[in-house]
Amino acid sequence: MFDTTRAFASFAVPDAARARAFYGDTLGLAVGPVEGMEDEGLFDIDLGEGRSVLVYPKPDHEPAVFTVLNLVVDDAEAAVDELARRGVRTLRYDGFDQDAKGIAHGSPTVAWFADPFGNVCSVIQEA
Numbered sequence: 001m002f003d004t005t006r007a008f009a010s011f012a013v014p015d016a017a018r019a020r021a022f023y024g025d026t027l028g029l030a031v032g033p034v035e036g037m038e039d040e041g042l043f044d045i046d047l048g049e050g051r052s053v054l055v056y057p058k059p060d061h062e063p064a065v066f067t068v069l070n071l072v073v074d075d076a077e078a079a080v081d082e083l084a085r086r087g088v089r090t091l092r093y094d095g096f097d098q099d100a101k102g103i104a105h106g107s108p109t110v111a112w113f114a115d116p117f118g119n120v121c122s123v124i125q126e127a
Contacts, residue, residue: 091112
């Protein structure tokens with residue numbers, strides 16, 4: 001019924017230019033315009049191997065109450081240190097035993113942070 005080879009994920013932001021700068025410049029992810037949609041501000045975050053996440057502008061955006069992007073890392077502590085160096089702070093949640101850096105150690109080890117618009121992302125170190 002579905003062509004999962006062409007399925008994709010997406011999330012909204014209120015300011016596509018600022019979002020593109022955050023995901024591209026601050027986080028260092030590969031971002032690029034969506035062909036034919038450049039004037040509308042849509043862009044893709046390239047996750048490699050033909051996978052991407054579509055980011056689109058929505059003026060009345062409200063941040064999701066869940067994690068919209070999980071980034072797998074080899075070393076969560078090193079990733080959190082680098083995020084901090086780039087001005088990105090981790091989030092804290094009740095019910096999770098997080099260390100001083102905001103990392104919840106376990107399986108998986110995870111730390112959450114938000115983009116400039118409140119969309120929650122994470123770095124995840126798998127066991």
